[in-house]
Amino acid sequence: xxxxxxxxxxxAYHLARVLSEQHEVVQIYSxxxxxxxQLAEQFKAQAIAQPKELLSxxxxxxxxxxxQSIASVIEQIHPYLPHxxxxxxSGSTHxxxxxxxxxxxxxxxxxxxxxxxxxxxxxxxPLFIEAANEQDQTLLLELAKSLSKRVYNYSSSQRLSLHxxxxxxxxxxxxxxxxxxxxxDAENVDFSLLxxxxxxxxxxxxxxxxxxxxxxxxxxxxxxILNMHQQMLEQSQRNDLAEVYALLSQQILQRHQSS
Numbered sequence: 235x236x237x238x239x240x241x242x243x244x245x246a247y248h249l250a251r252v253l254s255e256q257h258e259v260v261q262i263y264s265x266x267x268x269x270x271x272q273l274a275e276q277f278k279a280q281a282i283a284q285p286k287e288l289l290s291x292x293x294x295x296x297x298x299x300x301x302q303s304i305a306s307v308i309e310q311i312h313p314y315l316p317h318x319x320x321x322x323x324s325g326s327t328h329x330x331x332x333x334x335x336x337x338x339x340x341x342x343x344x345x346x347x348x349x350x351x352x353x354x355x356x357x358x359x360p361l362f363i364e365a366a367n368e369q370d371q372t373l374l375l376e377l378a379k380s381l382s383k384r385v386y387n388y389s390s391s392q393r394l395s396l397h398x399x400x401x402x403x404x405x406x407x408x409x410x411x412x413x414x415x416x417x418x419d420a421e422n423v424d425f426s427l428l429x430x431x432x433x434x435x436x437x438x439x440x441x442x443x444x445x446x447x448x449x450x451x452x453x454x455x456x457x458x459i460l461n462m463h464q465q466m467l468e469q470s471q472r473n474d475l476a477e478v479y480a481l482l483s484q485q486i487l488q489r490h491q492s493s
Contacts, residue, residue, distance in 0.1 A: 235377060236260050238288065239279075240307055241298035242269035244348040245323055249298055250277050252356050256380055260292050263311075288314045294377070296342060297322040297332075308335045319370050325362075325397030328390040333366050340365035340374055343393055344382075347404050360384040362393050413475050420470060445489070452486035 235257045239246050242264040250259050254277040264270035267283035274281035282288065288295075288311060295315055297307050301324050308320065312335050321340035322332060332339035341364040346354055361378040363385065365371040371387065378385040388396070411432065415425045438447040451459035460483055467476035 235293040236291065238263065238292045238295045239273075239298055240264075240295065240311065242266070242273045243298065243300075244350055245344075246296075246298040247273060247350060248348050248354050249296060249323070249344075250279070252354070252381055254278075257377075261287075261289060263288060285310045285314050290315055290318060292318060293373070294318070295320040301327050305331050308332050312336045319365075319373065321365075321374065325393050325400065328394075329364050329366065330390070338366065338370055340370050341390070341393065342374055342378065345396060345400060356381045357383050360386060362386050362388045362396070364388065364390065364393070413478065416472070416475065448486065448490060450486070452483040453490045455487060455491070 237253055237257055237259055238261040239250055239253075239259060240263045242262060246262070250262065250273060253259055259277045259279045261280045261282055262270045262274040262277075263282050263285075264273075265283060267281060270281035270283060273279075295311070295318050297304055297320065299307055304322050304324060304327050308322075308331070311320070316336075317338065319338045319340060320332060320336050321342040323342055323344065325343050325345065327341075329339060329341055341362065343362040344354075344356075345360040345362065348354065359382050361382045361384065363371065363374040363378050364387065365374055375385060375387070414428060418425050418428070435447075438444075451463070463479060464476060467473075467479055
Protein backbone atom coordinates (compact mmCIF):
# COMPACT_ATOMS: atom_id res chain seq x y z
CA UNK A 235 0.00 0.00 0.00
CA UNK A 236 0.99 3.62 -0.57
CA UNK A 237 0.51 5.53 2.66
CA UNK A 238 0.75 9.14 3.80
CA UNK A 239 1.20 9.96 7.47
CA UNK A 240 -0.04 13.20 8.99
CA UNK A 241 2.08 14.05 12.03
CA UNK A 242 5.69 13.61 13.09
CA UNK A 243 5.47 12.62 16.74
CA UNK A 244 5.90 9.33 18.57
CA UNK A 245 2.92 7.47 17.06
CA ALA A 246 3.78 8.74 13.58
CA TYR A 247 7.37 7.56 13.99
CA HIS A 248 6.47 4.05 15.12
CA LEU A 249 3.82 3.66 12.42
CA ALA A 250 6.16 4.90 9.72
CA ARG A 251 8.82 2.49 10.93
CA VAL A 252 6.66 -0.62 10.90
CA LEU A 253 4.66 0.27 7.79
CA SER A 254 7.80 0.98 5.75
CA GLU A 255 8.87 -2.63 6.23
CA GLN A 256 5.99 -3.94 4.08
CA HIS A 257 4.42 -0.87 2.49
CA GLU A 258 5.48 2.44 0.98
CA VAL A 259 5.35 5.54 3.15
CA VAL A 260 4.96 8.19 0.47
CA GLN A 261 4.70 11.43 2.44
CA ILE A 262 5.10 12.76 5.97
CA TYR A 263 3.09 15.91 6.60
CA SER A 264 3.70 18.20 9.57
CA UNK A 265 3.03 21.89 10.08
CA UNK A 266 6.71 22.12 11.03
CA UNK A 267 8.69 21.17 7.94
CA UNK A 268 11.83 20.40 9.95
CA UNK A 269 9.98 17.75 11.97
CA UNK A 270 8.53 16.23 8.80
CA UNK A 271 11.99 16.14 7.24
CA GLN A 272 13.57 14.44 10.25
CA LEU A 273 11.03 11.63 10.04
CA ALA A 274 10.76 11.42 6.26
CA GLU A 275 14.51 11.05 5.79
CA GLN A 276 14.49 7.85 7.82
CA PHE A 277 11.90 6.18 5.61
CA LYS A 278 12.68 7.69 2.19
CA ALA A 279 9.44 9.65 2.13
CA GLN A 280 8.67 13.17 0.99
CA ALA A 281 8.40 15.78 3.73
CA ILE A 282 5.69 18.41 3.31
CA ALA A 283 4.25 21.21 5.44
CA GLN A 284 1.29 22.40 3.35
CA PRO A 285 -2.01 20.52 2.74
CA LYS A 286 -1.92 21.51 -0.93
CA GLU A 287 1.20 19.37 -1.33
CA LEU A 288 -0.62 16.17 -0.37
CA LEU A 289 -0.64 13.53 -3.12
CA SER A 290 -3.97 11.93 -3.91
CA UNK A 291 -2.54 8.76 -5.50
CA UNK A 292 -2.19 6.96 -2.16
CA UNK A 293 -4.22 4.12 -0.69
CA UNK A 294 -4.42 5.45 2.85
CA UNK A 295 -3.87 8.62 4.85
CA UNK A 296 -3.18 8.20 8.57
CA UNK A 297 -3.75 11.12 10.95
CA UNK A 298 -1.35 10.56 13.84
CA UNK A 299 -1.67 13.78 15.80
CA UNK A 300 -2.95 14.76 19.25
CA UNK A 301 -6.64 14.09 19.89
CA GLN A 302 -7.50 17.78 20.08
CA SER A 303 -5.94 18.40 16.64
CA ILE A 304 -7.82 15.69 14.70
CA ALA A 305 -10.91 17.79 13.92
CA SER A 306 -8.90 20.71 12.56
CA VAL A 307 -6.60 18.42 10.54
CA ILE A 308 -9.46 16.70 8.71
CA GLU A 309 -10.93 20.11 7.88
CA GLN A 310 -7.59 21.17 6.40
CA ILE A 311 -6.81 18.08 4.33
CA HIS A 312 -10.26 17.00 3.14
CA PRO A 313 -10.41 19.52 0.24
CA TYR A 314 -7.19 18.07 -1.17
CA LEU A 315 -8.04 14.40 -0.58
CA PRO A 316 -11.83 14.22 -1.01
CA HIS A 317 -11.88 10.60 -2.21
CA UNK A 318 -9.09 9.00 -0.16
CA UNK A 319 -9.50 6.76 2.85
CA UNK A 320 -8.44 8.82 5.88
CA UNK A 321 -8.12 7.33 9.37
CA UNK A 322 -7.07 8.58 12.78
CA UNK A 323 -5.15 6.63 15.41
CA SER A 324 -6.96 7.83 18.54
CA GLY A 325 -8.54 5.61 21.16
CA SER A 326 -10.82 8.33 22.50
CA THR A 327 -11.97 10.13 19.33
CA HIS A 328 -15.24 9.01 17.74
CA UNK A 329 -15.29 7.99 14.10
CA UNK A 330 -17.88 10.72 13.51
CA UNK A 331 -15.25 13.42 14.05
CA UNK A 332 -13.88 12.41 10.65
CA UNK A 333 -17.10 11.11 9.13
CA UNK A 334 -19.02 14.38 9.43
CA UNK A 335 -16.38 16.01 7.20
CA UNK A 336 -15.06 13.12 5.11
CA UNK A 337 -17.05 10.20 3.67
CA UNK A 338 -14.26 7.63 3.59
CA UNK A 339 -13.39 7.82 7.27
CA UNK A 340 -11.88 5.22 9.53
CA UNK A 341 -9.92 4.40 12.67
CA UNK A 342 -6.64 2.52 13.04
CA UNK A 343 -5.93 2.45 16.78
CA UNK A 344 -2.95 0.61 18.28
CA UNK A 345 -3.44 -0.09 21.99
CA UNK A 346 0.11 0.59 23.06
CA UNK A 347 2.30 3.14 24.83
CA UNK A 348 4.78 4.81 22.50
CA UNK A 349 8.21 6.19 23.36
CA UNK A 350 10.91 7.12 20.88
CA UNK A 351 13.49 5.28 22.96
CA UNK A 352 11.76 1.89 22.86
CA UNK A 353 10.80 -0.54 20.09
CA UNK A 354 7.28 -1.88 19.76
CA UNK A 355 6.34 -5.54 19.37
CA UNK A 356 3.68 -4.99 16.73
CA UNK A 357 2.83 -8.68 16.41
CA UNK A 358 1.40 -8.71 19.94
CA UNK A 359 0.02 -5.16 19.95
CA PRO A 360 -3.81 -5.13 19.67
CA LEU A 361 -5.02 -3.11 16.68
CA PHE A 362 -8.57 -1.79 16.54
CA ILE A 363 -10.16 -0.80 13.26
CA GLU A 364 -13.39 0.89 12.28
CA ALA A 365 -14.59 2.35 8.97
CA ALA A 366 -17.57 4.18 7.55
CA ASN A 367 -18.07 1.57 4.81
CA GLU A 368 -17.52 -2.15 4.43
CA GLN A 369 -14.95 -1.93 1.64
CA ASP A 370 -12.68 0.32 3.68
CA GLN A 371 -13.21 -1.89 6.71
CA THR A 372 -11.82 -4.79 4.69
CA LEU A 373 -8.84 -2.75 3.54
CA LEU A 374 -8.00 -1.71 7.11
CA LEU A 375 -8.41 -5.30 8.27
CA GLU A 376 -5.84 -6.48 5.73
CA LEU A 377 -3.42 -3.74 6.69
CA ALA A 378 -3.81 -4.44 10.40
CA LYS A 379 -3.24 -8.17 9.89
CA SER A 380 0.00 -7.39 8.06
CA LEU A 381 1.27 -5.83 11.29
CA SER A 382 -0.35 -7.69 14.20
CA LYS A 383 -1.77 -11.06 15.17
CA ARG A 384 -4.37 -9.32 17.34
CA VAL A 385 -6.84 -7.35 15.21
CA TYR A 386 -10.35 -6.35 16.30
CA ASN A 387 -13.35 -4.64 14.72
CA TYR A 388 -14.47 -2.39 17.58
CA SER A 389 -16.96 0.45 17.72
CA SER A 390 -16.05 3.94 18.88
CA SER A 391 -17.72 3.39 22.26
CA GLN A 392 -15.84 0.10 22.80
CA ARG A 393 -12.58 1.76 21.84
CA LEU A 394 -13.25 4.64 24.24
CA SER A 395 -13.71 2.21 27.14
CA LEU A 396 -10.36 0.63 26.27
CA HIS A 397 -8.66 4.01 26.13
CA UNK A 398 -10.00 4.96 29.55
CA UNK A 399 -8.91 1.60 30.96
CA UNK A 400 -5.47 2.11 29.39
CA UNK A 401 -5.06 5.40 31.25
CA UNK A 402 -5.56 3.55 34.54
CA UNK A 403 -3.44 0.55 33.55
CA UNK A 404 -0.60 2.44 31.90
CA UNK A 405 -0.47 6.19 32.57
CA UNK A 406 -1.60 6.12 36.19
CA UNK A 407 0.45 3.05 37.07
CA UNK A 408 3.55 4.64 35.54
CA UNK A 409 2.97 7.73 37.67
CA UNK A 410 2.83 5.44 40.69
CA UNK A 411 6.27 4.13 39.66
CA UNK A 412 7.42 7.74 39.43
CA UNK A 413 6.11 8.45 42.95
CA UNK A 414 7.79 5.29 44.26
CA UNK A 415 11.09 6.44 42.80
CA UNK A 416 10.70 9.85 44.42
CA UNK A 417 10.23 8.16 47.81
CA UNK A 418 13.37 6.01 47.60
CA ASP A 419 15.46 8.72 45.91
CA ALA A 420 14.88 10.92 48.97
CA GLU A 421 16.70 8.32 51.09
CA ASN A 422 19.33 7.36 48.48
CA VAL A 423 17.79 3.92 48.03
CA ASP A 424 18.21 2.10 44.71
CA PHE A 425 14.91 2.13 42.79
CA SER A 426 15.95 -1.01 40.89
CA LEU A 427 15.35 -3.00 44.08
CA LEU A 428 11.65 -2.63 43.26
CA UNK A 429 11.96 -4.11 39.75
CA UNK A 430 11.15 -7.74 40.70
CA UNK A 431 8.11 -6.53 42.64
CA UNK A 432 6.90 -4.38 39.73
CA UNK A 433 7.30 -7.23 37.24
CA UNK A 434 5.62 -9.79 39.49
CA UNK A 435 2.70 -7.42 40.08
CA UNK A 436 2.25 -6.96 36.34
CA UNK A 437 2.48 -10.72 35.75
CA UNK A 438 -0.15 -11.44 38.40
CA UNK A 439 -2.49 -8.76 37.04
CA UNK A 440 -2.26 -10.15 33.49
CA UNK A 441 -2.68 -13.78 34.51
CA UNK A 442 -5.41 -13.40 37.14
CA UNK A 443 -8.26 -11.13 38.19
CA UNK A 444 -6.49 -7.98 39.51
CA UNK A 445 -9.00 -7.65 42.35
CA UNK A 446 -8.06 -11.10 43.65
CA UNK A 447 -4.36 -10.24 43.46
CA UNK A 448 -4.57 -7.10 45.60
CA UNK A 449 -2.22 -7.07 48.60
CA UNK A 450 -0.93 -4.43 51.00
CA UNK A 451 -1.93 -2.57 54.17
CA UNK A 452 -5.03 -0.92 52.67
CA UNK A 453 -6.44 -4.24 51.49
CA UNK A 454 -5.81 -5.72 54.96
CA UNK A 455 -7.22 -2.66 56.70
CA UNK A 456 -3.96 -2.20 58.62
CA UNK A 457 -4.56 1.31 59.91
CA UNK A 458 -1.30 1.44 61.90
CA ILE A 459 0.80 1.01 58.76
CA LEU A 460 -1.40 3.39 56.77
CA ASN A 461 -1.02 6.07 59.44
CA MET A 462 2.75 5.55 59.61
CA HIS A 463 3.14 5.91 55.85
CA GLN A 464 0.91 8.98 55.83
CA GLN A 465 2.99 10.62 58.56
CA MET A 466 6.23 9.85 56.71
CA LEU A 467 4.96 11.60 53.59
CA GLU A 468 3.60 14.57 55.51
CA GLN A 469 6.82 15.00 57.51
CA SER A 470 8.83 14.95 54.30
CA GLN A 471 6.54 17.75 53.04
CA ARG A 472 5.40 15.63 50.09
CA ASN A 473 1.77 16.65 50.32
CA ASP A 474 1.21 15.65 46.70
CA LEU A 475 2.24 12.06 47.42
CA ALA A 476 0.37 12.08 50.72
CA GLU A 477 -2.88 13.03 48.96
CA VAL A 478 -2.52 10.27 46.37
CA TYR A 479 -1.58 7.73 49.07
CA ALA A 480 -4.64 8.63 51.16
CA LEU A 481 -7.02 8.53 48.18
CA LEU A 482 -5.79 5.21 46.79
CA SER A 483 -5.67 3.59 50.23
CA GLN A 484 -9.24 4.64 50.95
CA GLN A 485 -10.46 3.32 47.60
CA ILE A 486 -8.69 -0.02 48.10
CA LEU A 487 -10.07 -0.27 51.61
CA GLN A 488 -13.62 0.32 50.40
CA ARG A 489 -13.22 -2.06 47.47
CA HIS A 490 -12.14 -4.93 49.70
CA GLN A 491 -14.37 -4.24 52.69
CA SER A 492 -17.32 -4.86 50.38
CA SER A 493 -15.96 -8.30 49.38
